[in-house]
Amino acid sequence: MGKGMKDNVIISVKGISKTFGGLKALIDVSFDVHEGEIYGIIGPNGSGKTTLINCITGFIKPNAGQVFFQGRDITGLAPHKIAHIGIARTFQIMRPYYTLPAFKNLIIPLWSPRARKIGGWRGGGKHGDRDTVAVDILEEIGFERDSRVPYKLASTLPTGYQKRLELARCIALRPQIIFCDEVFSGLSMSEIASMLPLIEKLKMDGITLIMVEHRLRELFRVADRVMALNFGEKIAEGDYTEVIEDKRVKEAYLGSEEV
Template sequence: MLSVKSLSRSFGGVAAVSDVSFDVKKGHVHAVIGPNGAGKTTLFNLISGVYEPDAGSIHLDGQDISGCAPETLAKKGMSRTFQNLQVCMNMTAIENVMLGAHLHQNQSLWAGVLGLTKSADKRLQEEAVALMTYVGVGEYTDAHATQLSFGVLKRLEIARALASKPRLLLLDEPAAGLNDSETHAMTTLIRRIAEGGITVLLVEHDMKMVMGISDHIVVLDQGRKLAEGNALTVSRNPEVIAAYLGTEE
């Protein structure tokens, strides 16, 4: 579904991502892991159109999307969440989710004149409520975003991403800042999303989560791909262990 080939990006002469290649299979959960500063978020920003690559290519369903703007990628079926929450704090929870569906709204002046927007708005609200229930925050529909806990806001951001009806969902550290019970619930949610047919690519530091839900794992270290494979293969790789834990002289 997604193919990354020889991707590179430097900042001020320092290579943040260097010659990274991997493939993402449709319907699977793929994870990108690595020590702090390994280049994980930069890689995500390249894939999602926040940055343009210096070299290499990114293909979605065989189509070259290298350097495409985020809004273009959203129309092609790619959505993402962020390590630092990007929730609109001046809106209610349901308004945040409804915002994610704007790409699928086709409301014109004549639609307003004929009163067709009322039925569309009602349908949009119903879909937003269903998504909030799906991610486990249905009881906060009318709550203002400022009233919600960090864990609820994390799920709310995922609901908003799902409102755009993506085929590929990128999750940047979905478990960051969550306690054990919230992390367990987030793990269950991600598994459910993948089982529902949405391909998931995530960056995450919580190794228990990664090893428990990932079909395939890519390991980065200092901007380069260090290893890849299933959870068992990666967890037993000596280079991966050394990158995380260090080695004796």
């Protein structure tokens, strides 16, 4: 357990396994995430990180194992039900609603039953209100309010903004947990540098973040605890220094790379 972390487990994954045909994508993966922490999941390509997220958020049904959210079994629930109870996710391949302007992208999560229940007038209310809330959220996440960026078509935004839009769409849902699937990939160093305070801020707001990453250096700057996957198996877990020092992690992933 991380230093000074409260002992309330918000999400608990027990023995998740998933096979695609003959391929074992996940083998008996278990871990607990505590409320308010940033939990990193690392591993080489094809180690099952995204499959793990898909299993937890309901996009794929696991063959075995269970997922508990605040003690409640949510294994195999439909994705929209899992999102409704407060588990949001971003997609590795960015999927904004291309034909809508950036701020209109947020109308969709803001319209969702969860946002309307929690946000009250901020989530629901009249047409104009929801637009204002959308621009507020975009500003929070680094879109300059007075520029034309929030009103541009989502398809014309640069990658950095599209990644932010993915996160904004999660925030609009007012979730308790956000699963971030490689939010740093494809970004320049300066773009990542501006993303990091954003991640810290979400943590300050009390949102638990589970981050799947390739970019270890950046992940280690924000993550409280890290888990390493290799060929669908959990090979290490703990403080990032412990994980880096782990022999199996070095072999699987870091052996050829200088960190």
